[in-house]
Structure formats: C-alpha cells, structure tokens
Amino acid sequence: xxxxxxxxxxxxxxxxxxxxxxxxxxxxxxxxxxxxxxxxxxxxxxxxxxxxxxxxxxxxxxxxxxxxxxxxxxxxxxxxxxxxxxxxxxxxxxxxxxxxxxxxxxxxxxxxxxxxxxxxxxxxxxxxxxxxxxxxxxxxxxxxxxxxxxxxxxxxxxxxxxxxxxxxxxxxxxxxxxxxxxxxxxxxxxxxxxxxxxxxxxxxxxxxxxxxxxxxxxxxxxxxxxxxxxxxxxxxxxxxxxxxxxxxxxxxxxxxxxxxxxxxxxxxxxxxxxxxxxxxxxxxxxxxxxxxxxxxxxxxxxxxxxxxxxxxxxxxxxxxxxxxxxxxxxxxxxxxxxxxxxxxxxxxxxxxxxxxxxxx
Numbered sequence: 484x485x486x487x488x489x490x491x492x493x494x495x496x497x498x499x500x501x502x503x504x505x506x507x508x509x510x511x512x513x514x515x516x517x518x519x520x521x522x523x524x525x526x527x528x529x530x531x532x533x534x535x536x537x538x539x540x541x542x543x544x545x546x547x548x549x550x551x552x553x554x555x556x557x558x559x560x561x562x563x564x565x566x567x568x569x570x571x572x573x574x575x576x577x578x579x580x581x582x583x584x585x586x587x588x589x590x591x592x593x594x595x596x597x598x599x600x601x602x603x604x605x606x607x608x609x610x611x612x613x614x615x616x617x618x619x620x621x622x623x624x625x626x627x628x629x630x631x632x633x634x635x636x637x638x639x640x641x642x643x644x645x646x647x648x649x650x651x652x653x654x655x656x657x658x659x660x661x662x663x664x665x666x667x668x669x670x671x672x673x674x675x676x677x678x679x680x681x682x683x684x685x686x687x688x689x690x691x692x693x694x695x696x697x698x699x700x701x702x703x704x705x706x707x708x709x710x711x712x713x714x715x716x717x718x719x720x721x722x723x724x725x726x727x728x729x730x731x732x733x734x735x736x737x738x739x740x741x742x743x744x745x746x747x748x749x750x751x752x753x754x755x756x757x758x759x760x761x762x763x764x765x766x767x768x769x770x771x772x773x774x775x776x777x778x779x780x781x782x783x784x785x786x787x788x789x790x791x792x793x794x795x796x797x798x799x800x801x802x803x804x805x806x807x808x809x810x811x812x813x814x815x816x817x818x819x820x821x822x823x824x825x826x827x828x829x830x831x832x833x834x835x836x837x838x839x840x841x842x843x
Contacts (some may be wrong), residue, residue: 488537501604507532509600514539516596517589518694522582527556528579539589541581547574602674609640610675613668620689621679625659635663640677648680650713653749664689664746690747691718694740697732704729706758709812713751715801717769717809722759730755756813762787766818769810773799776823786817790828796822 492510496503518541527544547570561572570576582588622764623635623642633644633655644663649655663679664686670676680686688705697703703722710716720729733755734741741753752836754772759765766787767775773795781786791799799820800807811818 484794486535486537489534495601496659499601499605500608501601503534505604506597506601507534509604510597513596513600514541518582518585521588522580523555526580528580537579539586540579541585542577543580544637545576545578545676547572547576574651605639606674610668610670613637613640613665613677614676616665618669618689619665619686620662620686620693621665622660622662623679625661626658627657628655635661635679637677639674642677642679644679644681648678648682650681650749650751652713653681662686662690666816682710684708684710684716687716687718687744687748687753690744691733691740694735694743695733697722697727697729702727703732709809711805711809713749715752715754715805716748717754717756717771717811717813719758719765719769719813721755730757754809762816763812766810766814766816769814770799770818773806775799780816784817785815786819789818789820790823790826793822793824796820 484522492503492506495501495506511530511532514532515528517528518528518530527546529542529544531540531542532538533540544556545563546556547560547563548557549560549572551557551559558576560570560572560579563574563576566578600653621637623637623753625633626636626641627634631646631649633649635642642663642665644655650752655661661681662729663681664683665677666673666680666685667678667681669678680683687708687710691705693702696703698720702724706719707720708718718733720733722729722732732740733742741755745751745753756768756771759768762780763778766778766789770789770791773791774793776790778790781787789799798806801809807818807820
C-alpha cells in the first residue's frame with residue numbers, strides 16, 4: 484500500500500461521506516486479521532498505517548512480566564531491559580514484525596472486510612439520518628412494486644410503503660414522485676428499514692404545516708386530526724390570538740392552501756374545524772358540515788346526544804356513518820345523533836337541550 488492507496492481513501496471519504504478515521508480503523512482491523520490468519524493466531528499484534536506515505540507496519544505487542552508463561556505474548560523483564568532499561572513489569576514492548584510479502588497478502592485478505600466495514604458505516608449514517616426524521620414528510624420516487632408493497636427511492640436508501648399504509652383508491656406507478664410520512668425506522672441485518680405511510684394522519688398535519696405559514700410560526704395550532712384515508716379527514720385548529728381566524732388561515736385565499744393539501748391527497752375531502760374548550764361548542768363544530776340545534780352531555784360517560792334539524796340528519800351521520808364516526812374520534816366524545824322530530828317525539832318539552840348558537 485502506498486500514497487495512491489491513501490489518495491483512494493480520501494476519495495472514498497468524499498464520495499461516501501465516511502470519515503477517513505473510520506475507514507483507516509476498518510482497514511487496520513482487517514490487516515490484523517490478515518496477519519493472524521497467515522502468520523500465527525497466538526500473537527498479539529497491532530497494525531499502523533502511515534497516513535502520509537501509506538506504509539504499513541505490523542507491531543508485535545508483548546507484555547513485560549517477571550516469568551514468561553506465553554512466549555507469543557509475553558517478554559521477561561530481563562529481556563525487555565536489554566531493549567530499554569526503563570521498562571517495568573506491566574509495560575508493553577512493541578517491535579516491528581512486518582513480513583516482506585505482507586502487502587500482497589494484506590490487499591487480498593482485507594478487501595472484502597474493508598468493503599463490509601464501509602457498507603456498515605454507510606448503513607449507520609443512513610439510520611442516524613432517518614431516525615431523527617421520524618414524523619416528518621419526505622419526497623421519493625417509486626422505484627419498484629412487489630406483491631403490492633411499494634418500494635420508494637429516498638436518495639441513499641429505499642423506503643417501504645406496505646399495503647396497510649397505502650390509501651385505498653390511490654394508484655402507484657414506477658417512476659412517479661410521491662410525498663410520504665416517515666412512520667418508523669428500524670435496524671435490521673439487511674441495513675436500516677424505513678417504514679413509510681400515505682394513510683397516517685400525521686401526513687395531513689405535515690402537509691398543512693408546509694402550506695400554512697401560521698402553523699409553522701405557531702400562530703395557529705393543530706389540536707387534532709381524525710382521518711379515513713382516501714375519503715375524508717377532519718382537522719381541528721386553534722389560535723390563541725382572537726384576531727386570527729385559524730380556519731381561514733388554513734383554507735387560504737380562495738381555498739388555495741387547503742386545495743394544495745387536497746391535491747397532494749388526490750382529492751380527499753377535508754373539513755377544517757375551529758377548536759373549542761367548551762364540549763358543547765366543539766361537538767357542534769366537529770359535526771360540520773351539518774348544522775346542530777343542541778347538545779346534551781353526560782360527563783360521567785363522556786357521551787353526548789346531538790339534535791339536528793330533520794333535513795340535516797343524514798348529513799350529520801354521513802355516508803355509512805363516516806361523519807359522526809370521524810367527529811367522535813376528533814372530539815373524544817361518544818356522539819348519538821337524533822333529528823328534531825325524533826328527539827321531541829321522545830322527550831318531555833321541559834328537557835330541552837342546551838342550544839348551540841350559530842355564528843353569523
């Protein structure tokens with residue numbers, strides 16, 4: 484090994500973004516294995532590489548002892564002091580034992596180990612990069628599809644979009660660019676595995692953060708999201724400043740901001756709800772777009788009875804119960820809905836529910 488070898492290491496450092504120290508440590512470790520394999524397992528040796536010249540030195544390390552029990556690893560105090568009179572018991576004596584043909588043997592033996600160490604270092608860097616990005620959005624290109632699992636090229640690694648994390652109705656074609664939610668990152672024997680999602684509610688949250696500066700700046704806060712991916716999402720937003728309209732900020736001028744999110748989700752419907760600390764107000768809001776006449780609460784059971792106009796009953800419940808189901812998830816309250824006629828036909832007149840005043 485020579486200066487060209489050191490130059491190659493420096494080029495690898497730039498190309499693979501792995502420090503020279505990591506690479507040289509891997510090579511030195513490989514050369515120790517190569518020496519022991521060819522010249523004796525019992526020896527205690529250390530390999531040093533000169534970073535300027537590329538020269539390799541193999542040093543035999545001997546422990547200074549009073550009485551030698553293992554000649555391969557120990558040297559007597561008397562013999563050690565013939566080398567240097569300052570040696571004491573417990574010191575280490577290092578002297579060069581580099582074989583004449585070691586360069587050829589080292590190159591042949593160490594190559595595979597070096598490649599493996601470089602691969603491990605690259606995998607470690609990828610893992611460290613993505614473990615800090617859990618819960619974020621990434622953009623990738625669909626690389627391949629196997630047994631309905633979509634593999635996405637993330638740049639230096641490949642992400643996995645399993646069937647369970649795909650959105651019903653979405654079509655995935657090789658070569659298409661796609662935004663995904665980084666759901667989980669795990670170490671495996673095959674390297675880091677990046678698990679992605681298109682159906683996670685976090686994807687909607689992050690898309691709104693990208694579209695709405697007020698959310699990025701903390702002026703508007705997302706209080707909750709309930710989602711049935713590919714169909715409908717309800718998102719509750721809040722602003723501490725009474726002069727800020729959180730719903731308007733998320734909708735944007737002529738609906739431009741929310742439309743950006745809808746387009747990314749291929750037409751998924753999105754209801755933006757004003758959050759309220761008052762359960763009656765909040766439950767009324769989460770049933771949007773239906774209008775609510777009144778809400779009765781049962782604090783102990785955390786359940787509610789909601790009365791809506793007769794003509795709003797089907798809208799409040801939604802297709803196959805979707806609207807009320809999403810509303811219940813978002814609010815955290817069990818919601819039972821009755822029409823005006825159903826309620827007043829079953830309850831005495833004095834048991835009128837608390838009326839939710841409509842905002843002008």
